[in-house]
Amino acid sequence: MMPLRRFAIHRPADLGEAAEMLDHYGDTGTLYAGGTELLLAMRHDLLRYEHLIDIKAVAGLDRxxxxxxxxxxxxxxxxxxxxxxxxxxxxxxxxxxxxxxxxxxxxxxxxxxxxxxxxxxxxxxxxxxxxxxxxxxxxxxxxxxxxxxxxxxxxxxxxxxxxxxxxxxxxxxxLPGPSQRNAYLKFQVHERPLLGLALSLELDDGGDIREARCAIGCVSPTPCRSEAAESLLAGPADSVEQRLQEAAAALADEAALTDDREGSAEYKRHLIGVLLHRAARKCLNRDG
Amino acid sequence: MSDDKGRDFEVVNRSVPRRDGRAKVSGRALYVSDVKLPGMAYAKVLRSPYAHARIVSMDTSKAESRPGVYNVLRGDDLEGLNPYFGHAVKDHPLVAIDKVRYAGEPVAAVIAEDELTAYEALEFIHVEYEELPAVMEPQEALEPSAPLLHQREFEAGALRGFEGEVTAGRGTNLCQEHHIKWGDVDEAFAKAAAVVVAEYYFPMAYAYAMEPYVAIAEVGDQGVTIYSSAQHPFMVRHDLKTIFDMPVSQIRLIVPFVGGGYGSKSYTKIEPLVSACAWKARRPVKLQLSVEEAMLTTRGDDALTWMRTAVDADGKIIARQAKIYMNTGAYAENSPLVCEKSSNRCVGPYAIPNVQIDNQMVYTNTVPASSFRGFGCAQVTMAGESQIDELAAKIGMDPYEFRVHNAAQPKQEFFPGMRPFDGTLTQDLKIVADNLGWKEPLPDGHGRSIGCSASDAGAYPLTSTAVRVHADGSASLMIGSTELGQGSHTVLPQIVAEELGVPFDLVRVVSSDTAITPYDRSTGASRTTTLMGRAVQEASREAMEQMVRMAADVLGVKESEIATVRGGITCGEAKLTWSEVLTRYYRLPDGEVIGRAYIRKDGDFAQLPVFWEAASTGIEVSVDEETGKVTMEKLGTCGDVGLAINPALAEGQDIGAATTGMGIGMFEELEFDRNQLLNGNLLEYRLPRFSDMPRTVKLELVQNRDGVGPYGAKGGGEASLNSLPANIANAVYAATGARIRRAPLTPEKVWRAIRDARAARGENES
Amino acid sequence: MSKDRPALVELRFELNGKDVAVECEPQQTLSEVLRGRLNLTGAKISCEVQVCGACTVLVDALPVSSCTYLAYEAQGRSVTTIEGLEGRDRTLHPIQQCFIDEFAFQCGFCTPGMILSAKALLDDNPDPTDDEIIHHMDGNLCRCTGYVPILKAIRKAAAVMKEARG
Missing domain, CATH: 3.30.465.10 (Uridine Diphospho-n-acetylenolpyruvylglucosamine Reductase; domain 3)
Incomplete structure (x- = not known):
């Protein structure tokens, strides 16, 4: 068994108190809001804190x-x-x-x-x-x-x-308007996803894409977007569909992919293309 | 053994509910992790960060002076113990002595009043290491310039499980080698109509017994008492006998329920370390490893197999040759036997006139490898059954028909010197083929595969038991077989109930306490139903013979005048139950008779293997060619088990084994990088989940009563694993045309292979 | 307050229908308190990274990983462990009975967590489809059974519970 090291728990009544506690404990303290990641990291000695400030007790934060x-x-x-x-x-x-x-x-x-x-x-x-x-x-x-x-x-x-x-x-x-189409897809082998891809398209009356936002996650330190990709993803639907591979490449470039245990940079680059095609089909109702 | 082929069974061959059912669904089943002894202390282990290093110095004083810490156990302070263990090769120090041989090896243990205090003290131990060059791959480790893991010479263990020499400790990193040869392979390959030659890899796998290794030890005036999650308590006892230089009567191993074994709890693991802690601290000590520590304790042997197989113009296999490199990691554990078994299992289940197998088991600076479900067979069947499909494709034969055409036949001595084949592979294969709809058309992107295997199973036949029949008509069964989940606590009392004619619920099982239960060599190699089952049957019959003599005595007649009937005897008009026989004999409604049986390598068990563990499996997969993701759509298994004492349990073994085989075929692999285990936790070591299971599963058993176990039973529980990784590779090939020879077939690997196959065919990537 | 030994927590919660009070340390997990202090060893400890589900207990009817759920968070809540499923007359919960009937376990180490996870599902969704069962149970690992018997047991338990409700 891997025990957790000792720490103290503090339960601020409101945000003001929480802010003061954070300030007071500095590097020895951190917010505790569920623990599904923090406690694992602490159990593996990747993080050590003497004070956990449990924010969940603050009323109204779960609305x-x-x-x-x-x-x-x-x-x-x-x-x-x-x-x-x-x-x-x-x-x-x-x-x-x-x-x-x-x-x-x-x-x-x-x-x-x-x-x-x-x-x-x-x-x-x-x-x-x-x-x-x-x-x-x-x-x-x-x-x-x-x-x-x-x-x-x-x-x-x-x-x-x-x-x-x-x-x-x-x-x-x-809030998305009636002309907005959104999709989130992920590809996963291990416990955490290898790639997440979110696509949000603003369509015009003719079904063409007025504006696109697309983010990929898991393959860079933080999720990222690409301006180049998003401009490729806007325009008449048919031509956007022709440019999906190019947009995927722009996203992959932006992410500065690396090889890791989840997969090689080459494979991730390929999967970005696969998920982008699938997300676009979903948003544009091309799946039938 | 009397012929009971015509017998109508009352209790056996029925899926009676599990004996441990109520305890296990209510949380009351006791595992070692649940045991607390009065005054018990807790140990935590400091592990080496280096794969290979000399321990220059160690300062434990700060840790020892912390409040709540009792002692620190270290390798240079074991005066009075023989600190090396290993049933095959005594190469394994209970805690590192002078040097470490893999990252994660125990270098010290803190014993404290609770787990947290012990854990907190670990970082106050200061160890100075001098790092040594490490070697991670078998072929590199065999180079003359490779760093040497073991400098000592070793004694071969008397209980190593095979008759050949031990080759470890001769100045190289070779742990064991094994060679098989008959016929003339070179001549056969020269005249072959078709040959396939290739190299295959079976990965390092982690058994993931959900209950990580755990043991509690107490060293006192009575000797050593250990509660352990060990599969083979009597084998562990033998190792501890040497460590403490005590007679076996003073070493007591107690094994309650075990939270999964799959071979990973075979033989000795942490028992020497925890008993040394108890010896040092002079109080009971518990050591509960985490899963992450269990992953640093034992793994399965990986294998790189070069293999070639030849057929003649009639599609008959005429030759097979293999050169295998296996990797036992830092210590031998049971790998010498795995080396022999994997070599043997390269041959079956086909009758091949020319064979040459050369196998080298090599030490490297990785986590020690040992038994794992399938035991060498899974490793080489990845090669063998892949190659069968490749060969079938080459000669344009259907892979199912090719197997049927070449499978060993019943009673055929396909492996010279071994027991003639006691299974019916053609029947097994047909059942699976029919259940898969072998000839039916498949949707695009789907592929099918069928495979089979036969293992020389049962381990060494040495088993004993006692059946105590009590005067109230109930019975107690004393067995050294451990309940790992396989169901021995259900199957074995079924046999007692069948023989004695007493209700199943009146047969109590007392198990796995070396101070109480008679000797049983091991619980593994699918042997329990066959060997212990037979012993239980014979012991029940021996108890009845005694009760017949007692009945003759109380009735004043000759034994020959007494006939046994279900649950008792008749003699003319007189009819007595066993309870009445005993009560009248002792003139008290109490007392008992003890039936005994001893199984040794003699009679039905004179020729090894005890039985051939045979099975056929088949699958249908679909492949997402864009991502490389493989989905298992259908699974069919057929266990060739002779007779299933409890069919539901036998089928449960088959699907469980197949699921582990699927895991290794699709995603399980321990990976090392820069001398460290890279994915030593369950966030990164991917196990089969609910959503991975095929939606169509067909489990069948063939019951020809052709084994030497009770009523013709043979073992099962490993065979359905063995052919699964090759099945996955074959089915992916059938679906995509991409041949992958390294397990696991992860999505990226499959995607690359499909791309490469398309390129080779001159197609563009779509 | 001493840096080494933070103050103890006076913990009160409902455990299997009864109020309990116990002192615990802030870093102690619910499984440590259940197993170590309250001698309820049904929740098993395996992966310790919230992947396997062996330690599953229900807190206010929701499944949580008791190995990584801080004990103090159970303050004032209702906790159900496997030991709480049997009726007062020792009849098994239908899910427990169906696990026995369908041979839905072997070594039994995953079983308490499996059953509680299944209970959370069926209490919330009495008539789940196979896909819903698989989605819900996907975070509970079993190395013995190949899952198929567990799926059958949960399916059957849903039917039994439905019939019992009339």
């Missing part, structure tokens, strides 16, 4: 609700909560579907969106999808709230850009 033109997903919402949320299923079904396939049923019951994003594990499903959906993170610090794009939040592998006293409170995801 999933419609707010203006956004779907607000609280950082404390578990994968399961999001998967089961009626409002998420109705307004952003791609998010529910993605969450239904994160890890396994036990991880989904305890792991939270906030924990997942802040831990910044490169194989995160939610991070990749939220990047494509243009989600905005809300961070609350001692001096107030600030908004960060997913790109800004995810600073690197296992690294977020929150200040010492900041807490991620939730994510705002713009």
């Amino acid at each position: 999933v609700e419609r707010r203006d033109g956004h779907l607000y997903i609280g950082a404390g919402a578990t994968h399961r909560t999001i998967e089961r949320s009626a409002v998420c299923r109705e307004l952003l079904p791609v998010m529910s579907e993605m969450e239904a396939n994160v890890a396994n049923v036990r991880v989904r019951a305890t792991g939270t969106l906030g924990g997942n994003l802040c831990f910044a594990e490169p194989h995160s499903d939610p991070a990749t999808l939220l990047l494509a959906l243009d989600g905005t993170a809300r961070a609350q610090g001692k001096s107030g709230e600030r908004m960060l794009s997913m790109d800004e939040l995810l600073a690197g592998a296992y690294e977020n850009s929150l200040a010492q006293d900041e807490v991620l409170t939730g994510v705002d995801v713009p």
